[in-house]
Amino acid sequence: MRTQIEQLTRHIEDAEQREQLQQILWKHGKLFDLRQPPIIKATIHHAIETGTHSPIYTSPYRVSYKDEQKQREEIEKLLEQGVIEESTSPWSSPIEIKQHYYKDPFPMPRIDDIFDHLLQAEYYTTVDFKSGYFQVGLDPKDRPKMTFPTRDQHYQFTVLPQSVTNGPPAFQRIVSQILGLTRWKYSLAYLDDVIIYSTTFKEHLIHLNDILNRLNYANFRLNVTKCQIARTSIDYLGHHIEHRSIRPNADNIRALLETQQPTSAKEAFRFVKAAEYYPVRDCTATTAARFLFDEVILKYGTPKCILTDNGTHFTAKMMTELLKQIGITHLYSTRYHPMTNGQIERFNATMDAKIAALSNEKRTSWDEKLPFVTFN
Numbered sequence: 001m002r003t004q005i006e007q008l009t010r011h012i013e014d015a016e017q018r019e020q021l022q023q024i025l026w027k028h029g030k031l032f033d034l035r036q037p038p039i040i041k042a043t044i045h046h047a048i049e050t051g052t053h054s055p056i057y058t059s060p061y062r063v064s065y066k067d068e069q070k071q072r073e074e075i076e077k078l079l080e081q082g083v084i085e086e087s088t089s090p091w092s093s094p095i096e097i098k099q100h101y102y103k104d105p106f107p108m109p110r111i112d113d114i115f116d117h118l119l120q121a122e123y124y125t126t127v128d129f130k131s132g133y134f135q136v137g138l139d140p141k142d143r144p145k146m147t148f149p150t151r152d153q154h155y156q157f158t159v160l161p162q163s164v165t166n167g168p169p170a171f172q173r174i175v176s177q178i179l180g181l182t183r184w185k186y187s188l189a190y191l192d193d194v195i196i197y198s199t200t201f202k203e204h205l206i207h208l209n210d211i212l213n214r215l216n217y218a219n220f221r222l223n224v225t226k227c228q229i230a231r232t233s234i235d236y237l238g239h240h241i242e243h244r245s246i247r248p249n250a251d252n253i254r255a256l257l258e259t260q261q262p263t264s265a266k267e268a269f270r271f272v273k274a275a276e277y278y279p280v281r282d283c284t285a286t287t288a289a290r291f292l293f294d295e296v297i298l299k300y301g302t303p304k305c306i307l308t309d310n311g312t313h314f315t316a317k318m319m320t321e322l323l324k325q326i327g328i329t330h331l332y333s334t335r336y337h338p339m340t341n342g343q344i345e346r347f348n349a350t351m352d353a354k355i356a357a358l359s360n361e362k363r364t365s366w367d368e369k370l371p372f373v374t375f376n
Helices: 002-009 015-027 065-081 094-100 111-118 140-145 167-182 201-217 265-272 285-300 317-326 342-358 366-374
Strands: 084-086 123-128 147-149 154-157 187-190 193-198 228-231 233-236 239-242 245-248 305-308 329-332
Touching: 002 015, 002 228, 015 201, 015 228, 065 084, 111 187, 111 193, 111 239, 123 201, 123 233, 140 154, 167 187, 167 201, 193 201, 193 233, 201 228, 228 233, 285 317, 317 329
Parallel strands: 305 329
Antiparallel strands: 084 154, 123 193, 123 228, 147 154, 187 193, 233 239, 239 245
């Protein structure tokens, strides 16, 4: 523990400030103790509401010998941690049950609102939860719904599993409840990404102590290697944040920054044709469904959603049933307006009118007016 705390505070040059910060971290050292898997002391556990729907069962999928060995090792680890337990539940279909959830309407904070509140601060701390979802207990009466089969056994989760439909709003509610009235004053949370922000170091010590005390009381555990304590610049939600400065993390946009600008017609043609195109024999529903499965899902994994026009090959029962069974959301473009980038087109149309109104008659000064139009 001493080594971890020293690593978290070694960037503080002032010896007195570093000592004060280390004392606070020592005080809440239990947050970094990962020897026992904790369950959050939230006033509510996560519930899975399916109404009066009868239990759903699907047979287990066949897996290869190699994958079965990995599966067995992972199950043994989860059993040892208390994350899962053996089950006699009549439910056994994690994918099918998603369709019968009542959606949790708890709001997620807007990232741009979060950034607005961070601009004026000068000191930042971010804390990262160790397997955050696994620290949230499932309501005992709903554990039988979170079951999964293996080749020779049946298990159910005792904690909130990853990728459950209402997981994000449920976790956001619990963290928001724990932070309480400190939110939007000196703490914010986007799921398991909690940030503490202050204008002075002295103030930051007070705020840090308060938030760590709340997390400690709630029995959270933190991933010490991903925590950043009392820094004047910090990475948060894919952005690099300093006083009055927020910009995208360089690693996230490195490909864009290093992209060479085309210098010839041939290079420009290659650049604009970078998206993948696949030729198909016809536009039938069978061809579209086979293409989606063979060329997209098997190669790249299952997408969360797809966006198409209203062609009959996309609206056919075969396609809709395939997407439903796999759990892919199908979004359609507006009828009679098949462009799938409608918001961008609308924005461009608005900008065109404003630029035309502000620029001169020959339209040679439009670039000078662009900043006024963009931020108007």
